Amino acid sequence: MKMNWGTGIVLTIVGFVALILVMVVISVRMEGIELVTENYYEEEIKYQDRIDQIDQASELGRDVIAYNSQQKLIELDLPNGSTGSLQFFRPSDSSLDQSIPVKVVKDDVTIVPVDRLKPGYWKIKLEWSENGVRHYQEKKITI
Known part of the structure; x- marks a missing residue:
């Protein structure tokens, strides 16, 4: 058969x-893709404050958040008197998101177990106040 x-x-x-x-x-x-946050536009307006907090954290010269994958622990290197909030953000399922208040009462590494979190990709967000200065740091982990 010939085609023209x-x-x-x-x-x-x-x-x-x-x-x-x-x-x-x-x-x-397609399922499983959700907005990063419910109030996205308000968060976007506050982003310059977040940039300043990230800069303040980078000036500390240390990684505040460390993930120990063998023991499934988050280690926070914060000085005594620091207060803040540790958020566990799951991009694929916002119902798994968690927030834990942080208050450091001794000069030592603060340990947060993550063995109860569902395995997969997580974004750890730490916002804290150290010596009256606000800081922010993120870490991406896979459990």
Whole structure:
């Protein structure tokens, strides 16, 4: 069977349209992708404050958050008197997100067990006040 140019062009266009329709259907049915936060726009406005806190934390010259994968522990290197909030953020399922208040009462590494968290990708966010200065640091881990 011999095909002419017109038939080939029509078949190519029909194939392309079918491919696009399949991709649209797949993307509409996709689950597990959620917004980063409910109040996204308010968070975006406050982002300059966050940048300043990140700069303050980098000036400390130490990693405040360390993940021990063998023992499934988060180690926080904070001085006595530091207060703040430790957030466990799960991008694929916001119902698993957790927030823990942090108050350091002794000069030592603060240990936070993470063995009860569901295995997978997590973003650890620590916001704290040290000597009256606000700091912020993040760490991405896989449990």
